[in-house]
Amino acid sequence: MSDFFHWLSVNRATIAAFLIILLLITFVFSIVIGRRLSAIRDKDEVFGDPERTKGGWYWAVCGVSALLLIWFYFSWGSARAYFPKSANELCQVAKLHDAVSPINAALPSGSRYFKSTTLVARNSEQLRALRAGFPVAAFSAAEGTEVESLFDELHGLIGIYSDPDKQDPESNSKLASLVDEINGLSGRLRDGHSGYEPAPEAASQSAWGLTHIEIPLLPETARGALFDKVANDAQGVAKNFLKARNAPPAAVDAIADIRARIDVLAAGAAPEGADEAALKDRNNFIKSLDRIFKRLDDGTIFPAAALDGVDDAMAGLQQATQSAKGFGLRFVESGFMPGGSIIKSRTQCTEQGSGRWLPKPTDVVAKFGLLANPDLEAGGGFKGTPLFWWKWLPIADVVGFFTPDWIADVIPGEFGRHGPDGNFEPNLKDRVLAFAQGDVPMGHVPMFAGHIWDSLFRVLVALALGILLGVPLGIFMGVSRFFKSFFDPLIELYRPVPPLAWAPLILTIFGIQDDGKIFLLFMVAFAIMVISARTGASGTQLSKIRASHSLGASTGQILRNVILPNAMPEILTGIRIAIGVCWGTLVAAEMLAGTTGVGFVENVARTVSDYELIWVTILIMGLLGLMFDLFMRWVIDKSIPWRGKG
Amino acid sequence: MKLVKSITAAVAMGLGSSAMAADSVNVAFFLEWATPNLIAKADKVYSEAMGVDVNWTDFSTGVAMTEAMLAGDIDIAYSQGLAPFVTAIQQGAPLKMVGVAVVYEANDCFVRNGIGIDASNASELEGRTVAVPLNTMADFSFRKQMSALNVDISTMEIVDQAPPDGAASLADGSVDMACIFGGNSAKAAGEVGTPIMTADEKKAADIGSFDVVSVTESFATENPDLLKTFMEITEEANGAWIGSDAQLAMVAEGAGMTVDQTKNQLNGMSFPSASEQLEGYFGKDGTAASAAASLGLVFSDDSDGSAIAKTIDGSFLK
Numbered sequence: 001m002s003d004f005f006h007w008l009s010v011n012r013a014t015i016a017a018f019l020i021i022l023l024l025i026t027f028v029f030s031i032v033i034g035r036r037l038s039a040i041r042d043k044d045e046v047f048g049d050p051e052r053t054k055g056g057w058y059w060a061v062c063g064v065s066a067l068l069l070i071w072f073y074f075s076w077g078s079a080r081a082y083f084p085k086s087a088n089e090l091c092q093v094a095k096l097h098d099a100v101s102p103i104n105a106a107l108p109s110g111s112r113y114f115k116s117t118t119l120v121a122r123n124s125e126q127l128r129a130l131r132a133g134f135p136v137a138a139f140s141a142a143e144g145t146e147v148e149s150l151f152d153e154l155h156g157l158i159g160i161y162s163d164p165d166k167q168d169p170e171s172n173s174k175l176a177s178l179v180d181e182i183n184g185l186s187g188r189l190r191d192g193h194s195g196y197e198p199a200p201e202a203a204s205q206s207a208w209g210l211t212h213i214e215i216p217l218l219p220e221t222a223r224g225a226l227f228d229k230v231a232n233d234a235q236g237v238a239k240n241f242l243k244a245r246n247a248p249p250a251a252v253d254a255i256a257d258i259r260a261r262i263d264v265l266a267a268g269a270a271p272e273g274a275d276e277a278a279l280k281d282r283n284n285f286i287k288s289l290d291r292i293f294k295r296l297d298d299g300t301i302f303p304a305a306a307l308d309g310v311d312d313a314m315a316g317l318q319q320a321t322q323s324a325k326g327f328g329l330r331f332v333e334s335g336f337m338p339g340g341s342i343i344k345s346r347t348q349c350t351e352q353g354s355g356r357w358l359p360k361p362t363d364v365v366a367k368f369g370l371l372a373n374p375d376l377e378a379g380g381g382f383k384g385t386p387l388f389w390w391k392w393l394p395i396a397d398v399v400g401f402f403t404p405d406w407i408a409d410v411i412p413g414e415f416g417r418h419g420p421d422g423n424f425e426p427n428l429k430d431r432v433l434a435f436a437q438g439d440v441p442m443g444h445v446p447m448f449a450g451h452i453w454d455s456l457f458r459v460l461v462a463l464a465l466g467i468l469l470g471v472p473l474g475i476f477m478g479v480s481r482f483f484k485s486f487f488d489p490l491i492e493l494y495r496p497v498p499p500l501a502w503a504p505l506i507l508t509i510f511g512i513q514d515d516g517k518i519f520l521l522f523m524v525a526f527a528i529m530v531i532s533a534r535t536g537a538s539g540t541q542l543s544k545i546r547a548s549h550s551l552g553a554s555t556g557q558i559l560r561n562v563i564l565p566n567a568m569p570e571i572l573t574g575i576r577i578a579i580g581v582c583w584g585t586l587v588a589a590e591m592l593a594g595t596t597g598v599g600f601v602e603n604v605a606r607t608v609s610d611y612e613l614i615w616v617t618i619l620i621m622g623l624l625g626l627m628f629d630l631f632m633r634w635v636i637d638k639s640i641p642w643r644g645k646g
Numbered sequence: 647m648k649l650v651k652s653i654t655a656a657v658a659m660g661l662g663s664s665a666m667a668a669d670s671v672n673v674a675f676f677l678e679w680a681t682p683n684l685i686a687k688a689d690k691v692y693s694e695a696m697g698v699d700v701n702w703t704d705f706s707t708g709v710a711m712t713e714a715m716l717a718g719d720i721d722i723a724y725s726q727g728l729a730p731f732v733t734a735i736q737q738g739a740p741l742k743m744v745g746v747a748v749v750y751e752a753n754d755c756f757v758r759n760g761i762g763i764d765a766s767n768a769s770e771l772e773g774r775t776v777a778v779p780l781n782t783m784a785d786f787s788f789r790k791q792m793s794a795l796n797v798d799i800s801t802m803e804i805v806d807q808a809p810p811d812g813a814a815s816l817a818d819g820s821v822d823m824a825c826i827f828g829g830n831s832a833k834a835a836g837e838v839g840t841p842i843m844t845a846d847e848k849k850a851a852d853i854g855s856f857d858v859v860s861v862t863e864s865f866a867t868e869n870p871d872l873l874k875t876f877m878e879i880t881e882e883a884n885g886a887w888i889g890s891d892a893q894l895a896m897v898a899e900g901a902g903m904t905v906d907q908t909k910n911q912l913n914g915m916s917f918p919s920a921s922e923q924l925e926g927y928f929g930k931d932g933t934a935a936s937a938a939a940s941l942g943l944v945f946s947d948d949s950d951g952s953a954i955a956k957t958i959d960g961s962f963l964k
Contacts, residue, residue, distance in 0.1 A: 098867065105868035118669060122697050214738050242870065291695050300871070345740030345863060347953040356716075384800070511820035512775070512805050593777070593815065594806035604806060607709055607781040608733040 002378075005369060010210065012362040017081035019362075020072055023065045030062035068361065076351060077360035079336035080208050086332040087208045088220045090342040091349035092227035093325060095217075098344045099234035100317065103182075103241045107311045109318065114311075116301045120158055126292055127154055130285070138282035140271040147289075150261055154293065157254045161301035166248045171299075174244050175306055181237045182313035185230050186320035193226035193324070209363060215342065215349035226324065241310070245299035255297045262290055359612040364619065367612040371601075374450075382613075383604065385596050386450040393447035400438020408433035452620060454514075454596040458589070459582045462518045466525025466578060471571055474533025475563060478540075487530075495527040499585045503592055512593035520589045525578040532574025536567025569636075569643045576632045583625045670699035671865075671872060674711045674723040677704045677901060678829065680908045681725060681748060682887035682917060683880045684900030691883070696875045711860075712739060721865040722876060725857035729783045732942045735957050742866060743934060744962045745859035745877055746923050751914045752853045753784040754832060755791055755825040756839030758816055763823075765843055768795035775803045777812035777824040783855050784809070786941050788825040791843050794851040810834070829903070829911055845914075856927075856937070870962070877920070877962050884917040920963040928960025 008015065037058070045052055072078045079086060104110025131151050136144065160166050198220050205216035219228040266286050270279050322330065333341070340353015350356065359367075373380025374389040381387060408415075411429045418424040426434070434440050448457075476483040477491075499520055510516030540563050548562050590599030598617050605613035636643065673692075675681075686692055692700040703720065705711045708730030714720040716739055725747035734741055755776075757763050763770050771792075778788050792799050807815060809831035812824035817838045826835045848854070859877070866873055887893065889912070891905075898908040918926065927934040935955040942954050 098863070101864060101867050102870070119697075122669075126697065212736065212738075238867075288694060292697075295697055343740055345735075345738055346742060346957040347735065348738045350738035350740065352716075383804075507811055507814055508818060511818055512777075512807075512815055513820070592807075592811060593820075594780075595803060600806060604780050609709060609712065609737055 009366050009369075010207075012210075012366060013080050013084050013207065016072065016077050016360070016362045020069070020078055020081055023069050023072070026061060027065040027069060030058040030065065034058040034062060071358070071361050073336075074338055074354045075358040075360040076337050076355040077362065079332060080360060083332045083336065084208055085221055085224075086329060086336075087215045087342055087349070087351075089224045089227070089325075089329055090333060090337075091215050091217065091344060092219050092224040092231065093321065093329075094342050094344040094349055095231035096227050096234055096321065099231045099238055100314070102238045103310070103314060106241075107307065107314055109311050109315045114302075114304055114307055116162070116307065117304065119295075119301050120162060123292055123296060124155065124158060127151060130288055130292065133285075135278065135281035135285055138270055138274055138278040138285065143265065143268065143271075146261070146265065150258065150265075150289070153254060153258055153261075154296065157251060157258065157296055158301065160248055160251045160254060161246055161296075161299070162303050163248075164303040164305040166250050167246060167303055167306055168248045171244060171246045171302070172306060174240075175302075175310060178237065178241055178244065179309040179313045181240070182310065182317055185234055185237065186313070186317045188230055189226065189317070189320035189324040193221075193223040196222040196225040196229070198222060198225050199228075209360065213348045214351065217344075217348060223324070223326065223329070244302075246302045246306075247299045251299065258293060259297070262286065262293060266290070357611050359615055363612055364615050368616050368619075371613075371616060382451060382601050385454075388448070388450040388452040390446050391449040392444035394438070394444055395442040396438040396440050398438075399440075399442065400436060403436040403438075405433065405436045407436050451596050451598055451601055452624070455586055455590070455598045456624070458514060458517050458521060458597070459579070459586060462521030462582060463525050463575070463578060465518075465522050466529045467575065470526045470529025471533045474530040474535075474571075475537040475559070475567060477530065477534045478537025478567070479559070479563060484534075491527065491530055494523070495531070499524045499581075500588050503588060506589075507592050512595075516592065517589040517597075520592075521582045521585055524581050524585050528574050528578040528581065529571070532570045532577075533567055536570030537563050539570070540566040565640075568640045572632065572636045572640065576629060576636075579628045579632070580625060583621055586621070670701055671696060671722065671869075671876070672701045672703060672720045673876075674703055674705050674714060674720045674726070676706075676725060678903055679725060679748075680897050680901045680903065680911045680915070682893070682897065683724070683883040685886075685893060685896045686879055686883040688896055688900050692876065692879050695879050696872050698872065709733075712741070715739070715741060715860070715862050718862075721862060721869075722873070723860045724880075726860045727783050727857055728855065728937060728941055729781060729786055731858055731860050732938050732954060733781065735938075735954050736942060740863040741860050742863060742957045742959050743858045743860050743938070744866065744873065744959055745880070745920075746918055746927050746934065747857045747859050747880075749854065749856040749916045749918055751845050752787040752790065752848050752855045753825060753827045754835075754841040755784075755788050755823050755843075756813075756816060756832075756835040757823045757842050758819065758821075758839050761822055763842075764840070765795060765847060768792075768797050768842060771797050771823060772801040774822040775805060775820070777805045777807040777815050777821040779808055779812065779825070779827070780804075780806045782827060784825045784827045787853060787855065790853045791848070791851070794853065795842070829907055856933075858934075866959070866962070873962050881920050881963075884919065887917070924960050924963055928958065928963065932958075932960075934958045934960075 034056070072081070101110075106115035108114060134144075134147060139147065199218045202216070202218035202220045205218055205220065206213060208215055219225040270282050274282070325333075337351075338354060340351060340355050342349050343352045368387075370380065371382055371387045374386040376384060376386060408429055411432055413427065413429050415433070416424060416427045416430045431440075473483070473487065477487055478484075502520055502523060506516040506520050510519055544562055544566070545558060548558055553561070586597070587599035587602055590597040591603050594600035594603055598620050602614055602617040605617065675687075687700075687702055690700075703714075705714070705723075708723075708727040711720060711723040711726050712730055712734040715723060731741065731743060757771075776788070778785050789799065805812075805815070805821060807821075807824070809826045809828045812821070812826055813831045813834040815821045816824040816835050823842065824835050824839065826832045843851070843853075859880070861873060894905050894908055894912075897912075898905045901908060903911070926932060935958050938954045938958065
C-alpha cells in the first residue's frame with residue numbers, strides 16, 4: 001500500500017498532466033451539455049422562477065474544473081506537468097542572471113543609470129548640502145576659506161573621475177578586457193549547447209518539488225549545462241568588474257592633497273570662545289566631510305563613455321541569453337509560469353511569485369496524504385497527533401471528567417495511610433476518590449481521534465449547546481413580553497462583539513482545555529440561534545394562532561405545533577449560518593492555547609511559512625464546512641418541505 | 647513572430663529591472679530590542695556613511711521579516727532571530743547570514759512556584775503541561791534545556807502559546823512550565839515562576855541564543871559596498887557603546903522602552919565585534935553554522951546542516 005502511495009508521490013507530475021487534460025475535457029464537455037440543456041428549457045421557464053435554480057450539476061462540474069484548472073495554472077502545476085525539465089533549465093539561467101547581477105546593477109541596461117552617474121549626483125548633492133550648512137561659528141575665518149577651497153577641490157575630484165581624457169590607461173584596458181570577456185560569454189551562449197553534458201551527479205537529484213529541495217541546482221540537460229558553465233565563468237568576470245577602479249594620476253594627487261588638508265583641519269583647534277555646541281558642530285562637520293571624501297577616494301566613479309562598451313556587451317549578453325534559452329524555454333517561462341520567475345538561492349532554486357505561495361494541487365494532496373497517515377511512527381500526523389483516526393478511549397476518563405473530586409471529601413472518615421509493613425490498603429474514601437479521578441479501569445470504547453476530530457468536536461459541542469439553549473430562549477423571546485424585554489438588552493449588547501474580543505478573557509477564565517475554546521464558539525452560535533429562533537417565532541401569522549386557539553389548543557400545544565414549525569425555516573437557516581461562523585472562529589480559538597486541531601496546525605504552519613500545510617488546513621476547513629452545509633440543505637429539504645411555497 | 651518578440655522583450659525587461667542599483671536601503675528591526683546601533687540610526691549615521699536613504703521598518707516577528715525580504719520590501723534584517731532565519735533557509739529562501747547582531751542569554755523556561763520542581767528533579771516535569779511558543783528561539787531553548795536536564799519531552803503535553811498567554815496560563819496554574827521570550831512576558835512569568843536553569847547553568851550546558859543580520863542574496867551581490875558600510879557602522883556603534891546615561895536614553899527612545907527596561911535588557915546582551923564574530927562564529931567550524939544546523943534539526947527532520955552552512959557568509963565583516 002505504501003509502495004503505491006510512494007509511486008503516486010514520485011509520479012505526481014505525470015499524474016497532474018493526465019488530470020489537467022481530463023479537467024479540460026470535463027470543462028468543455030460540461031459547457032456543451034449545459035448550453036444544450038439550457039436551450040431546451042429556455043422555452044418553458046420564466047425568469048425569476050425559483051425552480052430555475054434546481055439541478056444544473058453540469059454547471060457545478062464546470063465551475064469546479066475551472067477552479068482546479070486555474071489552480072493548476074497559477075501554481076505552475078501545468079508547467080511542471082508538461083515541462084518537468086524547464087525549472088531546472090531556468091534555474092541555470094537564474095545562476096547566470098545572479099552571477100552578472102553586480103555588473104547589471106551598475107549599468108543602464110540593468111538599472112536605468114550608470115552607478116557612476118548615481119554616485120556623482122548623490123555625492124555632489126551631499127557636498128552641496130554640507131557646504132550650505134557650514135557651521136561658521138565653529139571655525140576660524142582662515143579655516144573657513146580653507147574649507148571653501150576644499151569643497152572646490154572635492155568637486156574637482158569628481159570632475160577628474162568623470163573626464164574620459166583624464167582616465168587612467170590601466171583601468172581603460174581593464175574595462176576593455178572585461179568587454180572581451182563578456183563578449184566571450186555571449187559567444188559561447190550563441191554557439192549553442194551542443195557538446196555540453198549534464199553533470200553525472202544530476203541524475204540522482206530529486207525532481208522538481210518532490211522533496212524539501214524545490215528545484216535542485218545541478219544542470220540536468222545540455223542547455224542547462226551550458227548556462228551553468230557560463231554562469232560559473234561569469235562569476236569571475238563580475239568579480240573583476242567589482243575590482244575595477246579608476247585611478248587617474250590627477251586624482252591620485254588630489255586625493256593625497258585633500259587627505260592631508262582634512263587631517264590638518266581635524267587636528268586644528270576650534271576658535272577661541274566657541275561653546276560646546278559649536279565644538280560638536282565642528283566635529284560632526286569634519287566627520288561628514290571625511291565620510292564623503294572616503295566614498296570618493298576609492299575610485300568607483302568612471303567616465304560615462306568608458307563604461308559604454310561594458311553596457312553594450314551586457315546588452316549583448318542579455319540577447320544571447322534569450323537566444324540560448326531557445327523558443328521552447330522562453331515560451332514555457334512566459335506562458336506557463338505566470339506571476340513570477342525562478343530565482344537562485346544558496347542551496348536550491350525556488351519559485352517566486354504565485355508559484356511560491358500557491359502550492360501545486362498535487363503537492364497539497366501529497367501533503368494531505370502524509371498528514372492523513374495514522375501511523376505516527378512512519379512520520380504521519382502532525383506534532384504527534386494523527387489527522388483523523390480512532391483510539392480506545394478509557395470509559396474511566398469520561399466518568400472522571402464528569403464526577404467532581406469533592407464527592408470523596410464529603411464521605412465521612414479519613415483517607416488511608418500506608419501501614420508499617422509498607423503496604424497501602426485503600427478504604428472506601430480512597431476508592432471513591434480513585435473513581436472520581438478516573439483511575440478505576442472500566443474498559444474502553446472506540447472513539448474518534450486526531451486534529452480534525454478535535455476541531456469537529458469543539459464545533460459540534462458548541463453548536464449543540466447553542467441550539468439547546470438559544471432556540472428555546474429565542475422562541476420565548478418571540479412570544480413573551482417578559483422574556484423579550486428582560487433578555488433583549490443583554491443579547492443585543494453582547495451579540496455585536498466580535499468573538500475574538502473575548503479571546504483574552506477566555507484564557508484566564510477557562511484555562512487551556514477544551515472548555516474555553518468551546519465557550520468561545522458557543523458565544524458565537526448562541527447569539528445567532530437566539531436571533532433566528534426569535535425572528536421565526538415572532539413571524540408566525542396571527543390567524544394561525546387564533547385558529548388553533550379557537551379550536552381549543554393549550555399554550556403548550558400552540559408552542560409545539562404552531563409556533564415551532566413556523567420558526568423552523570429560520571432556525572435551520574440560523575444553524576447553517578452558525579456552523580459557518582463557528583468554523584471561522586475556530587482558528588482564533590485554537591490559537592489561544594494550541595495542542596491539537598486544524599486551527600492549531602495552521603498556526604504552526606504559519607510560523608514556518610509552510611504553504612502546502614497552510615493550504616491543506618484551508619481546504620480541510622472549507623470541505624468540512626461544505627459537508628456540513630450539504631447536510632443542512634438535506635435536513636432542510638426533508639424537515640420543512642413547505643419552505644418557499646407558502 | 648511579433649508576439650513572440652514582444653513577449654521576450656517583456657521578459658527581458660522583467661529580468662533586467664530586478665537588478666537595480668539601490669538608491670535607498672530598507673532595513674528591518676525590532677522595537678523593544680535595545681541595540682547600540684539605534685543611536686547610529688537616530689543620528690542618521692547610516693544614511694550619511696552609505697550615501698543613500700536608509701529606511702527603518704519595525705517588525706513584530708522574524709517570520710514577517712523573511713516574508714518582507716522575499717517580497718523585495720526589505721534588504722537587510724537587523725537582528726532577525728536564528729529560528730526564523732533557519733526555517734526560511736529550509737524553505738529555500740534566497741537569504742544569507744552576514745553577521746551576528748546580538749548574543750543573549752537563552753530564553754527562560756519558568757516552572758510554577760509551589761510545585762517543587764527545579765533543575766535537580768526536573769524529570770518530574772514528565773507528563774506535565776508546558777506552554778511553548780512553537781518554532782521560536784524559546785522553543786529551541788526549551789528543547790535544549792530539557793535535553794540538558796534529561797527530561798523526555800515526548801511525555802509532556804506541549805501547548806502552543808504566545809509569551810503573554812503562556813505567562814497568563816502559568817499564573818492561572820493551567821500549565822506547570824512556560825517558556826517565554828520578551829521582557830514584559832518574562833517579568834510576568836517571573837512573578838509566579840522560577841527559571842528552571844540559571845544563567846550560569848545555561849552557559850555551562852552551552853545553551854545560548856543569538857540574533858543575526860540577514861540580507862537578501864540579490865542585495866548582497868549587487869550592493870556589496872553598501873552592505874559592508876552598514877556592517878562597519880554597526881561595528882562602530884557597538885564599539886562606541888559605553889552605557890552612559892545619554893546613550894541609554896537614546897537607545898530607550900529608539901527601542902520604545904523605559905530607561906530601566908533598556909538597562910535590564912542590555913545586561914543580558916552582548917554585541918560581538920567583527921573580529922570576534924569572524925573568529926568565533928564565521929570561521930571554520932564556527933558557532934554560526936553549527937548552531938544553525940542543530941536548530942534546523944530540531945525543527946525539521948530533513949534539515950541538512952551543510953546546506954545551511956552555505957548561506958553563512960562572514961566576508962562582509964572584513
